[in-house]
Amino acid sequence: MGDSSNVDDLAHSLEELIGDHLANLTEKLQRDGSISELADEVGRLNDLLISYKLRDELLERLLDSETPEVRRTQIRETLKAQRMRVAENRAEMELIHARSHAILDRSVRLIATIQKQIDKNAHAYSGYAFEKCGFCDGLGRASEKQCPVCRGNRTVLVFQPPTKCPQCAGCGKVTFDPVTRSSSELCTACRGSGWVKSIQKRN
DSSP states (O other), rough: OOSSTTTTTHHHHHHHEEEEHHHHHHHHHHHTTTTHHHHHHHHHHHHHHHHHHHHHHHHHHOOOOOOOOHHHHHHHHHHHTTTTOOSHHHHHHHHHHHHHHHHHHHHHHHHHHHHHHHHGGGTTTTTTEEEEOOTTTTSSEEEEEEEEHHHHSSEEEEESOBBBBBTTTOOOOOSTTTTTTTTOOOOTTTTTSBBBTOOOOOO
């Protein structure tokens, strides 16, 4: 395991598994798979995304010029201990980070599409529908903990048509750092959901 050729094994394996689940979900969605099939596949994919997003957040902190060198060293050691490659070259690290962002974005978009299909019958005549949670960006986790807004459900119930909160631009946070993509304070206008006229999803 100490061989440098094995350092990125876990990240590579995660990407392959996520890719497989995305392909399965897309295929089931196209052939109108059952709600239970879709829900099971989404649950498995989300479990993988939690680990993958943590790696993505650590890479963001490494790329952030404000991160102290002591913290950078800790992050590198954490990634290496998890058999995830840490590029010494900043340009290469940015490419790895961009790739992980693209995978996360694709996954979240597909999950949101499927979640809408799963939940649409429950609120067909209420004027509300489920949309991606702004605070956790649809992953159900925030700062390595369960999202306080959607309580891990990834979506929030939003009055239709959906309107992004103008105060936080849909991110659910009072202040939003585009580099670290993080903040712990909930937007007071939308209560962290990222949407106006929204209510929190049921537990």
